[in-house]
Amino acid sequence: MNQQQPPQANEGRRGRLRSGCLMFSLAIALAWAGVVTIHAINTWPHIPMDVSAGDPATQAAFRSVVQRHVFGYAIIALAPVMLAMLLARFVCRKQA
DSSP states (O other): OOOOOOOOTTHHHHHHHHHHHHHHHHHHHHHOOOOOOOOHHHHHHOOOOOOOOOOHHHHHHHHHHHHHHHHHHHHHHHHHHHHHHHHHHHHHHHHO
């Protein structure tokens, strides 16, 4: 005889807990990315007024600084977010 197990009554509740845990983690991750983005915008590199902006060497140096700024803040914003989401998946899975 093949008897099927009745569905668990707590299955829906576990899904809501897991979903809530993941949504909370996503909200924190997005808040972190937002704070880092605002800081990156406020610290954006600029060319001072006493430097010739038309000089090719100055333009090359400025492009290099902007590129380093963008990549640096992208790593600062995204690496912890990805780690937090990965850890949240494991924590939320254990809670469910």
